[in-house]
Amino acid sequence: MSSNPVIVAKNLSKAYRLYEKPQDRLKHTMLWRFNRHYGREFWALRDVSFNLHPGEMLGIVGRNGSGKSTLLQILAGILEPTQGSVTVNGRLAALLELGSGFNPEFTGRENIYLNASILGISPSEIELKVDDIIAFAEIGNFIDQPVKLYSSGMFVRLAFAVTTGLDADILLIDEALAVGDVFFKQKCYQRLQDLLEQGVAVILVTHNTGDVAQFCQNALLLSHGNEVFQGASSETLKRYMLLEQQERSGKERPTQNMDEEVSEQIQDAIQSPDDWVWPNAEAFLSLENTAQVNNGAAQAIRIAITDAEGNPKSVFEQGEQAHFFYEFEALESFSYPSGGLMIKNVRGVSVHGKNSFEYPNAIIPRKMSSGSLVRFHQRISLEIEPGEYTFDIGLTSLTPATYDNRSVLPPQEFRDGLKRLSNIPECGMFRVIQRKVGNPTLLMHRGLCNLPGDCQTQIISRKVK
Secondary structure (H helix, E strand, O other): OOOOOOEEEEEEEEEEEEOOOHHHHHHHHHHHHHOOOOOEEEEEEEEEEEEEOOOOEEEEEOOOOOOHHHHHHHHOOOOOOOEEEEEEOOOEEEEOOOOOOOOOOOEHHHHHHHHHHHOOOOHHHHHHHHHHHHHHHOOHHHHHOEHHHOOHHHHHHHHHHHHHOOOOOEEEEEOOOOOOOHHHHHHHHHHHHHHHHOOOEEEEEOOOHHHHHHHOOEEEEEEOOEEEEEEEHHHHHHHHHHHHHHHHOOOOOOOOOOOOOOOHHHHHHHOOOOOOOOOOHHHEOOOOOOOOEEOOOEEEEEEEEEOOOOOEOOEEEOOOEEEEEEEEEEOOOEEOEEEEEEEEEOOOOEEEEEEHHHOOOOOOOOEEOOOOEEEEEEEEEOOEOOEEEEEEEEEEEEOHHHHHOOOOOOHHHHHHHEEEEEEEEEEEEEEEEOOOOOOOOOOOOOOOEOOOOOOOOOOOOOOOO
């Protein structure tokens, strides 16, 4: 597989001219040469650069209006950049929006051939693929009906099957990674994984952060047309959530006039050695090269993963309990701090995530003052499949009003009230191996994780006639 990039984007920018009155457009067209300008310039995209290599999937995230779709349209050749350049080395296919590249009067089968011809695929080549594309789309006899008669689900299933089934070197996907019911979604995810392993490069624009975390090694964060951050997808997503939070709240900062006394509950948590087995200094991980994402209100000081006695440990038997310790320093005052942990497997899938708000008996301190410390200790039974895992640590806070009404707020409204203060992506790792004791010894469960429940068996005797 070649290591040369298939897409090289340099300082891509796109500007539009906006006019207050329709006649201003004509005036500007006729008079700009005489230095008479009408309307104003609007930059939908400004100085975005990146390289994309074979077998790599780049996620592009950002709020609505951040320039994501404009960037994809430039890469697809639909728009010309105002400034900058893009070089595409290979056959490119794009799934940008419902119906793009399809003629509504053509049948589904005819549209397959139409898209193949646009990509430069010969009729003999497409003959070898058309049956597989039709089978993947699962639209039955409708394949020979005009697509204007299709439901939106049928339409997008066919579009996904065509776009991913025509041997493109590069795929551009805009909010259409998984469509249809759960079974078709699983097919889409598997098709995407197969294409990546074959060396196809993919750019994915989506608001689904789970897809970015699972499939994308790197991600690009846009805001108001500008490149805010580019790097590992886990860190990019943390910055995306912080950015979204700040924009949603009008960049409100944690209050500075809060009571400066550390709450009594925090004092108890820090100064109660009988309740805590706080690890020795050698158990804590080095944070020297760990990227912390925060809004300036708090920072992580120490993180450790240990056994029940507080000894450092990184290899656990399946079902064994791991102890996670982490400590934050408040750089500003805020209310109701909550620590949380997210475990991910080697594919970037979030296996388990939980914060102290989600534990029914957890003590939630009322206040944190600047300079104070808050410690967390989470015990987690690792009833997950053997393999290697990483974990993220984070700190959030709630406003008093949100905390007081937490029992009646809808889940989304409660999550919107959370302020993300600090996140440390992939701050540590551990490995889970087959357990050595138990009945049966090696078999605990199949699949990613063990789910609580029980099983009952009943035998009903029947007389043989």
